[in-house]
Amino acid sequence: MKTFAAGLLCLLLPVAPAWAAEAPMQVYTRAAQSLDGEWKVIVDPYENGYYNYRYQPFDQQADPPKGAYFRDAKPESPTDLVEYDFDTAMSLQVPGDWNTQDPRLYYYEGSVWYRKKFDAPARRPTDRAFLEFGAVNYRADVYLNGRKLGVHEGGFTPFRFEVTDRLRPRGNSLVLKVDNRRRADGVPTLNTDWWNYGGITRSVGLVVVPEVFVRDYRLALASLADREVAGRVQLDGARGGEEVSVALPELGVRQRVRTGADGQAEFRFRVPGARLWSPEHPQLYRIEIASGSDTLVDRVGLRTIATRGRQLLLNGEPLFLRGISVHEEYAADGGGRVRDAGQARRLLERARSLEANFVRLAHYPHNEHMARLADEMGLLVWSEIPVYWTIDWANEATYRNAEAQLEAMIGRDRNRASVIIWSLANETPVSDARNRFLSRLAARARALDDSRLLSAAMEKHYREDDPDMAVVEDPLAELVDLVSFNQYIGWYDGTLDKIDRVRWQIPYDKPVFVSEFGADAKQGLHGDAGAIWTEEYQAELYRRTLRMLDRIEGFAGTSPWILSDFRSPRRPLAGVQDGFNRKGLMSEKGEPKQAFHVLRDYYRQKAGNAPP
Incomplete structure (x- = not known):
């Protein structure tokens, strides 16, 4: 029997100058001065507020000119040339993405400057103050009162700066240059199957604490x-x-x-x-x-969470994960990234209505609301970092970025009972460079928290001498506790009939978890069960797949793809996809499809709650 003892390795990381600290700081339950609400913004595709005409950064100059947007400057005379004005600029709400707040920014990828004016709270002379950011996608250059605090990269993890000696009693100007451009060396990299929402997508607050x-x-x-x-x-x-x-x-x-x-x-x-x-x-x-x-x-x-051979054990008792995958996207109320605890709760309530006891929070660390609400609602959680598809495996800076996101995810949520699995990656092709990259991440995750299971969404292949024998073999499987993999037989891989023929070869004495399966269907589109895009096809794929999975030795659960339809620029088919991945069991508006009921009935049977 493999068990996981409690332990803590505090992340007191060396922080390079001008980069945001990743060391955990528990602030969710502390009183804070909220900086949410209306922020003034300037869209800056050419980054004129950051570079001069020689493409030299203003913030690397000893005396930046007024033309640098982070100066938040005003003309001092009628002839003083200042070509921007936050006070008369457009506004956006924080938290929130810019894509769904203004139609002109729906597809925009680039830099947007955000500014918030605020007064400092009353505090004792020895008190300390921190600016806390829940998440900013993707790179944030942060300035307070015209001086740079630092930089943070990664769109889904919290970061903070101490500003004890930089606050003014009144009229503080907090400016961020937010850049959501995708990068080949980023985490995630250039190509994903979800929307690249830009902006200050989670709450911002000013936290005041004692000296110690x-x-x-x-x-x-x-x-x-x-x-x-x-x-x-x-x-x-x-x-x-x-x-x-x-x-x-x-x-x-x-x-x-x-x-x-x-x-x-x-x-x-x-x-x-x-x-x-x-x-x-x-x-x-x-x-x-x-x-x-x-x-x-x-x-x-x-x-406690543990494994024993091919069994999962919660508090020493066998556990079957009745799961569903979830994106941090809520289409009602204007859509976009989940903005508050109310939207997070409604997503998790949708999962609970499936008779689910588990959610896979894909493909990045979700808002802290999600894990804390899962604690309250009794939902087990898989949490992962966006090491997705084809990361720049040989780039040390890319690895450090992924490691920093792993550290921030674990540091924030390692006291949440609901979180039982840390996931390292999703659908990453096997190579020596990838194996080294993920081996390092696995070792780091173990050092940070040995009280939870470790996994990753791997892939399958077929035996050359038997096209109906699906094989899950991956060097990464030796390093994790749960053999998890995605498979789309009947959608990307053959037709519905193939589902009935496939057998599985999984040579590990570990629990088996199917982290994704599914098919696209537009809610309300009906037809023959053999016609793709229809609710009937999706429902039939679920029926056959669930029967197939039940035949796998050590099958310990699944999280089909996905709870609700979500935006993706990879999905342009007019009249069907319209910019949405349609694999949801519900539409983006929460309307259930036939497959929703198929999975719910299956989970009721697994839970022993099937109706007569």
């Missing part, structure tokens, strides 16, 4: 048999020897420990009366971590 504060913590059930909890607290600004109190009041737990020279304090205690977290009983407990004048309050669940 609780930056991060890790807590997990280390022993199922003994109900022993273990973890670690990280103080920022500590000198060593500070007292830290860790309490779970509902369980009668309060423990005091002291930090070492590195500001870390470890704790361990037993909770014999604790109720374990599960989809059926998503029990969460209040945790209070205090040191000096700072207290961090959160809610945590206690559970």
Whole structure:
């Protein structure tokens, strides 16, 4: 039996100058001054606000001219030439993508400047202040009051800057140059099958904390048999020897420990009366971590996830993952990226209506709302980074980018009981360079968090001597805990009849998870079950595929592709796709297709809740 003990490796990473810090900072439950709402924006396809006419960056000059947009300058005389004005510019809402807020920006890829004016909150002389960004897609150059704070790359992970000594009492000007252009060396790279939403897509806030504060913590059930909890607290600004109190009041737990020279304090205690977290009983407990004048309050669940041969075990009991894949896109209310907890909840409620107990949050780290709501709603979670298709495997900078996104994802969500799987990649072709890249990521993920399972969405092939024998063999399968793969037999691979013939060869003593299957269907389009694009074809593919998957030894669950139709520029077929991937079990508006009911009935049977 393979088990995963609790542990914490705090990410106190060396940060290169001018690049945003990725070290975790738990801010979701802290009071913050919201900077969401209306921001003034200037669309800048030629980046005139960043480069001079010699294509030299203004922010690398000792005295940048007023023409640099981050100066947020005003003319000082009637002859003072300043060719921009944020005050009279157009506005966009933050959080939100620019593509769905203005029809002129629907297909736009390039730079947009954002500006927000704000006053600093009252604070004590020793307090510290951080600007916290939930996510900005893709590159963010950040300036406060005309001075550069730094740069962040990656469209789906949080980042922050300390601004303690840079705030003015009133009239602060926060400016971002946001660039969503796709890059060959980026993560993801140039080619994806989802929309490249640009903008400040998640919340922005100003967090004020004491000089010494609780930056991060890790807590997990280390022993199922003994109900022993273990973890670690990280103080920022500590000198060593500070007292830290860790309490779970509902369980009668309060423990005091002291930090070492590195500001870390470890704790361990037993909770014999604790109720374990599960989809059926998503029990969460209040945790209070205090040191000096700072207290961090959160809610945590206690559970274990493990494998035993080809079985998945949640809290020591066999587990079948009744899953569905989900994109962070909500088409109602104007569409685009999920903007708030309400939209996130409605997506997860759609998944629950399928009788699902699991969601694969594809293909990038989703908003923190998703994992926290999954904690509350009893949905297990697969979380992944956008190492997708054909990354620049030999580029060290690309690897560092992927590793930074992995670290940020794990650092943010490793206290969420719902998250049971970290995923490294999706549909990546096997090569020596790719194997080295993903092996390094796997080792890093293990070092950061050994209390969860590790996987990736791999691919299949066929035996040369038997075209009906599908084989899943990949060097990556040796490094992960769950053999997961995508397959589209009956859609990209043959016709419906092929589904009935295929047999599977998976030579690993590990649970098998089918991370994708499906077919496109336009909601409301009906016809013969043999005609593609119809609801009938999609439903029949689901019926046959589910029967096929049930024959796989060690089949531990699936997350078909996908919950709802979503935007993709790869899908131009007029009258059917119209710019949407139509593999959703629902339309983009949440209207169920026939296959929705097929999968729901299957999951009801798996859960033992099938109607008579």
